[in-house]
Amino acid sequence: MDFVYAANPSRVVFGTGTIERLGDEAERLGLERLLIVSTADQTDQAHLVASQLGARAAEMFANAVMHTPVEVTERAMSVVGDARVDGIVAVGGGSAIGLGKALAMRTDLPQIAVPTTYAGSEMTPILGETKDGAKVTQSDSRVLPEVVVYDVDLTLSLPPRLSGTSGLNAIAHAVEALYARDRNPIVSLMALEGIGALTQALPGIMDNPDDRGARAKALYGAWLCGTCLGAVGMAIHHKLCHTLGGSFNLPHSETHTIVLPHALAYNLPAVPEVKAQLEGVLGPDPARALYELAGTVGAARGLKDLGMLGTAINEATERALANPYWNPRALESAPICALITRAWNGEPPQSD
Structure with missing residues (x-):
């Protein structure tokens, strides 16, 4: 190794x-x-x-x-x-x-x-x-x-819904760390621990925002996920979110929440070992599990709900592909456009 x-x-x-x-x-x-x-x-x-x-x-x-x-x-x-x-x-x-x-x-x-x-x-x-x-x-x-x-x-004062999208934003860091080009076993351990902590804590915060145990577990998970983001490179999910946020002034954590299941579904066929790791934390369909978690925390699930116009999908696709960068699955215009379209509509994720 x-x-x-x-x-x-x-x-x-x-x-x-x-x-x-x-x-x-x-x-x-x-x-x-x-x-x-x-x-x-x-x-x-x-x-x-x-x-x-x-x-x-x-x-x-x-x-x-x-x-x-x-x-x-x-x-x-x-x-x-x-x-x-x-x-x-x-x-x-x-x-x-x-x-x-x-x-x-x-x-x-x-x-x-x-x-x-x-x-x-x-x-x-x-x-x-x-x-x-x-x-x-x-x-x-x-x-x-x-x-x-x-x-x-x-x-404690962070509203439950914002807690949910903020937590899913953190989960995105750990998910991409698992298939990063420079991933390593230490970061993968932190990533899986962080994802597990947050997916357990966020529903509890929705049920009781004053639950200090759930809040502590979420903050612990966020620390681990942030550490992953700082330790290895990211891929298509973060590129898309930075493109969408910077170009169309979309809110940061909400954009990450919406895009994450779709970006993961895009990449999972290229990283079967990561799929197996995530199944141990999220269940048999990791991308769908994150989509459902977004629903559990009351988050918007479509980019259209954040104010992005449907006419901007092609521009977003072009910008996302403009500067070459590493991703475990080759970046192709039609599948990326389909990914963004599903994210705009708020549809469940799927792999093209």
């Missing part, structure tokens, strides 16, 4: 009430003037972070938005300069953490990530930025947070 496994050097603090250790983590990094980054909807949690940091909280920027538009990053960069900050704390989901990464890319400032969703991007050296209607993804060690503080309590 031959493989290469490279672990990313993030420090992870996981548990309940761990936000209270945020000041200690900032002190350990030698940070005195921190910029707190969040979305407008998460200013309450940003203020909670500020209260934990005390005098170390130098400034707040609560204007992060999805897909990390370059123009928003440029506005935040002005705040970085004016406030003379020496580090960044991003609190929230992928939008806030993405902005924190974009600032780190430009400044090489240390980051502390405080995730409040199950997106998993906090565990990756990957940054996706949007400019002029196109999303560009790059990998750079500068954007990997130095510390990630997972606090189960901060996820």
Whole structure:
């Protein structure tokens, strides 16, 4: 057995009430003037972070938005300069953490990530930025947070439906890690554990959003899935979602939720060993199981429900195929168009 496994050097603090250790983590990094980054909807949690940091909280920027538009990053960069900050704390989901990464890319400032969703991007050296209607993804060690503080309590306010789509977004990272070109046994173990934890936890959160056990299991699964995303390459699913999100301004986790079963169905015939692994976690039809899980968590199952026009399907197909990239199954225009069409309609997945 031959493989290469490279672990990313993030420090992870996981548990309940761990936000209270945020000041200690900032002190350990030698940070005195921190910029707190969040979305407008998460200013309450940003203020909670500020209260934990005390005098170390130098400034707040609560204007992060999805897909990390370059123009928003440029506005935040002005705040970085004016406030003379020496580090960044991003609190929230992928939008806030993405902005924190974009600032780190430009400044090489240390980051502390405080995730409040199950997106998993906090565990990756990957940054996706949007400019002029196109999303560009790059990998750079500068954007990997130095510390990630997972606090189960901060996820209790995440609405059940958003918890479901955020969790399915995380599952997508692990699914593609299983058939990544540079996959390895360690990442596959984490991927299967993460998928199992999330598929068990998400229905429980739907039944009782205050179930701390289910919330903890979901956050644990999200951490594992995010670690997979940061450790190996991705394939057609992530390419499609970045294309759809960046080109048509579709919501991130909802797009991942819709596309995942279809992308998996497309690839499974080319990776029978992965199909066997997923059957052990998801049952005899893994793609259909993820489609049904989306229904269980109340997610939209058609891209048309997110506002994408049917006339954009051909454009999406062309953009998805524009730049060659690795995928376990050859990328062909007609089957990819059929995949996107089924995802647009909200139909069950199938392999062409």
